[in-house]
Amino acid sequence: MKKRAYIETYGCQMNVNDTEVIFSILEGAGYSRTEKMEEADLVMANTCSIRDNAEQRIWGRIEVFHQLRASRPGLIVGIVGCMAERLKDKLLDTHKVDLVVGPDAYRSLPRLLEAVRPDAPQIDVLLSRDETYADITPVRTDRGGISAFISIMRGCNNVCSYCVVPYTRGAERSRDANSIVREACDVYQRGYKEVTLLGQNVDSYLWKSETETVTFANLLERVAAIAPDLRVRFATSHPKDISDEVIYTMAAHPNICKHIHLPVQSGSSRMLALMRRKYDREWYLERVAKIREVMPDCGLTTDVIAGFCTETEQDHADTVSLMDQVGFDWAFMFAYSDRPGTLANRTMQDDVPADVKNRRLSEIIELQNRKSLERYRSQIGKELEVLVEGPSKRDPNRLCGRASNNMMCVFPATGRSKGTYTTVKVVDCTSATLICE
Numbered sequence: 549m550k551k552r553a554y555i556e557t558y559g560c561q562m563n564v565n566d567t568e569v570i571f572s573i574l575e576g577a578g579y580s581r582t583e584k585m586e587e588a589d590l591v592m593a594n595t596c597s598i599r600d601n602a603e604q605r606i607w608g609r610i611e612v613f614h615q616l617r618a619s620r621p622g623l624i625v626g627i628v629g630c631m632a633e634r635l636k637d638k639l640l641d642t643h644k645v646d647l648v649v650g651p652d653a654y655r656s657l658p659r660l661l662e663a664v665r666p667d668a669p670q671i672d673v674l675l676s677r678d679e680t681y682a683d684i685t686p687v688r689t690d691r692g693g694i695s696a697f698i699s700i701m702r703g704c705n706n707v708c709s710y711c712v713v714p715y716t717r718g719a720e721r722s723r724d725a726n727s728i729v730r731e732a733c734d735v736y737q738r739g740y741k742e743v744t745l746l747g748q749n750v751d752s753y754l755w756k757s758e759t760e761t762v763t764f765a766n767l768l769e770r771v772a773a774i775a776p777d778l779r780v781r782f783a784t785s786h787p788k789d790i791s792d793e794v795i796y797t798m799a800a801h802p803n804i805c806k807h808i809h810l811p812v813q814s815g816s817s818r819m820l821a822l823m824r825r826k827y828d829r830e831w832y833l834e835r836v837a838k839i840r841e842v843m844p845d846c847g848l849t850t851d852v853i854a855g856f857c858t859e860t861e862q863d864h865a866d867t868v869s870l871m872d873q874v875g876f877d878w879a880f881m882f883a884y885s886d887r888p889g890t891l892a893n894r895t896m897q898d899d900v901p902a903d904v905k906n907r908r909l910s911e912i913i914e915l916q917n918r919k920s921l922e923r924y925r926s927q928i929g930k931e932l933e934v935l936v937e938g939p940s941k942r943d944p945n946r947l948c949g950r951a952s953n954n955m956m957c958v959f960p961a962t963g964r965s966k967g968t969y970t971t972v973k974v975v976d977c978t979s980a981t982l983i984c985e
């Protein structure tokens with residue numbers, strides 16, 4: 549009989565896609581996917597290490613898995629992803645999980661699962677220079693069948709001083725461009741209308757074969773050429789690397805969505821230098837100006853860290869003024885979390901007290917809420933083309949879908965169906981949704 553695998557996914561979109569790759573590999577080992585933990589033979593968490601609180605959540609989930617294992621003898625409990633890479637010993641020794649597999653080792657899952665015994669946990673956390681899972685067709689876990697994630701690269705070469713990703717995901721490598729285009733064609737043929745190309749720094753995508761060299765702009769162009777009604781999105785862009793070529797390519801193709809997630813992290817050039825972001829405030833503002841010059845309606849979102857090592861009130865004020873000046877549609881904002889092994893952890897003091905970090909975080913969240921409302925209000929009266937995703941969460945009698953600029957719209961269901969494009973008129977808004985007729 550087929551065995552069943554249940555996986556919970558934490559962290560970034562890359563992890564969501566990795567879980568889909570894992571399900572595909574597990575199929576080869578006789579496991580089918582279940583969404584019910586209670587009926588599973590294999591229970592896993594695909595984990596994130598980006599901040600301490602991300603890891604704390606997982607320790608709690610492992611307890612829940614262990615309780616299930618107590619009532620279901622033979623149940624295999626596995627931890628995969630970034631935390632597996634970072635905390636392998638603690639997971640095996642103190643937390644007694646059966647299986648620990650890092651982000652580059654998913655191909656060894658079938659072999660490890662064969663070998664797992666109650667007294668013989670299995671582990672593979674080797675990082676690779678060339679693994680991109682290019683030939684594996686992910687088992688899509690999105691519910692809608694409209695929008696698919698496609699990984700175009702893995703790892704990161706940027707050693708930002710606060711960040712664990714280079715340690716948990718290894719060196720940057722780009723995936724074969726032809727396999728990316730094939731995967732995008734394949735999902736389009738299966739009815740998907742949107743693909744999101746994923747990487748930690750998509751602008752440094754570079755793939756070479758004997759006959760060709762493909763940059764990120766070239767790749768965007770090739771995916772956009774698949775079909776005019778296939779939308780193309782991407783994340784994440786790095787301010788130091790986003791090129792004019794990418795900006796012009798976006799502008800030239802109506803089906804490349806006009807939205808850029810461009811994490812700034814701080815508005816203070818002194819902080820940016822300590823963070824090793826390799827750009828300063830002026831550079832960032834220049835990139836934003838270029839984007840808006842070429843694509844005035846382009847959506848812009850960002851990530852911000854409050855309270856990084858040595859951050860002063862002046863540095864914080866610089867972040868506030870940058871956010872005020874740019875006016876992002878939306879931002880992910882975090883209090884700095886010291887991560888063991890990073891450059892900041894080894895060479896700097898996490899010296900901003902928790903209460904100061906939290907106060908600064910609240911200040912930027914409060915500012916961003918106002919800015920988001922302003923940005924969403926500026927859309928009132930406009931007609932936007934949206935891709936219908938399905939019923940709205942709040943009101944099942946209405947539908948929801950995103951505009952090209954990534955803003956979520958809700959609108960009446962009459963005469964419209966999932967997976968089609970429709971034009972709606974914005975009549976009202978909140979700071980996160982456009983209400984349309």
Ligand code: SAH
Nearest residue numbers: 710711748784811851852853882883884885
């Ligand atoms: N590759 C992307 C983002 C990766 S992580 C980039 O370079 O921007 C997503 C976000 O988590 C980061 O943009 C950053 O804002 C936040 N982050 C990363 N490490 C963090 C840490 N140690 N403490 C708090 N936030 C962190």
Ligand code: SF4
Nearest residue numbers: 704706707708711713
């Ligand atoms: Fe982390 Fe920087 Fe790489 Fe982003 S670019 S994943 S923040 S090291």
Ligand code: F3S
Nearest residue numbers: 559560596597598630
């Ligand atoms: Fe987290 Fe790893 Fe993604 S640390 S943010 S799951 S790359």
